[in-house]
Amino acid sequence: MADKEIRITFHNSGLRSYIEVDLCRECPRQDGKGCCGHYSPVFYATDLAYLALHRTDLLDLIFSQSHLTILDASITVNNEIDGASYRCRFHKVDGGCVLEQQYRESVCRHFVCPGIAWQQEEELESWRQFFDFLEDYEISLNERIAERLKRAGLTLRNTDNRQEFIDLLKEVYLNETQVVPDVIANQPKEQEFYLVRPLYYGEDWELFYKAHKQ
Ligand code: SF4
Ligand code: SF4
Numbered sequence: 001m002a003d004k005e006i007r008i009t010f011h012n013s014g015l016r017s018y019i020e021v022d023l024c025r026e027c028p029r030q031d032g033k034g035c036c037g038h039y040s041p042v043f044y045a046t047d048l049a050y051l052a053l054h055r056t057d058l059l060d061l062i063f064s065q066s067h068l069t070i071l072d073a074s075i076t077v078n079n080e081i082d083g084a085s086y087r088c089r090f091h092k093v094d095g096g097c098v099l100e101q102q103y104r105e106s107v108c109r110h111f112v113c114p115g116i117a118w119q120q121e122e123e124l125e126s127w128r129q130f131f132d133f134l135e136d137y138e139i140s141l142n143e144r145i146a147e148r149l150k151r152a153g154l155t156l157r158n159t160d161n162r163q164e165f166i167d168l169l170k171e172v173y174l175n176e177t178q179v180v181p182d183v184i185a186n187q188p189k190e191q192e193f194y195l196v197r198p199l200y201y202g203e204d205w206e207l208f209y210k211a212h213k214q
Contacts, residue, residue: 003040004199008118009192010127014184015046015141015177016102017134018109021116024096028115028205033082035207038078046138046147047105048075049173058103059166061165064081072155073146103185106138114209116197124193133183141176148172 007022026106027034043051043062051059060066062179063076067089079086101109110131111116119128149155149172154165199205 001198001202003155003196006116006195006197007192008112008116008195009190010130010188011101012130012184012187012189013102014180015134015138016050016109016185017131018101018104019112019118019131020101021112023116028199028201029203029207030201031085032093033085033087033091036088036097037085037113038207039081039107040076040090041090041108042074042076043105044074044142045149045169046141046173048073048166049145049169051103052170053173054057055103055143058099070156072157073142073149075156076094086176106135110135114206118193118195121193126187127191128186130183135182137162137181138184144176145169145172196204 004023009020011018011020024034029035031037046120048059051062057140061212062077065077067078067080069078079088088097090096097104097108118124123180149165149168152168154161156165158165158188
């Protein structure tokens with residue numbers, strides 16, 4: 001075990017906000033995939049709308065993956081078995097995730113493993129509140145957009161009218177995001193901090209927060 005200085009950078013890009021950690025490039029798991037070895041990304045309405053507006057090629061890339069779970073307004077790209085664990089289908093041994101940060105879904109943009117535990121730092125309280133707000137904001141937006149598509153009789157499960165789905169999805173998303181909430185408007189665009197944490201290696205570097213026992 002050794003202490004390590006870790007740089008954490010918060011990026012406020014509204015619904016596409018993300019947290020960047022320099023340690024991920026040399027993840028203490030030392031398995032070439034870190035937390036991406038245990039996750040299957042789920043793209044919800046706001047993610048899909050953003051991709052449809054800015055990167056249709058990435059939307060096509062998602063739809064072209066095998067082992068998708070497609071619900072009315074979300075798509076899960078299920079991971080694949082890789083050795084003794086799994087690997088996200090967007091993770092490459094050389095270079096990690098093939099998606100740039102703003103095109104990832106929210107867990108991938110917000111997740112930071114428990115060993116870094118930035119939420120316990122007092123000076124980062126405004127960012128904790130910011131990302132808590134974003135989580136709720138995004139969930140309610142996703143629900144409203146999904147409801148609107150459902151009322152129009154559109155579902156991603158039906159491949160025949162998928163373009164109609166995408167067209168209405170973009171329109172509702174743009175309407176719903178016209179007003180930027182104060183929490184987003186008032187938070188700095190970017191801030192960088194340094195934390196010192198003890199590192200543990202291999203499976204001793206935990207990936208998931210444990211639920212508190214009652
Ligand atoms: S486990 Fe932690 S250090 Fe490793 S890639 Fe994930 S967030 Fe980064
Ligand atoms: S989409 Fe990218 S960040 Fe998310 S789990 Fe897959 S490789 Fe990791």
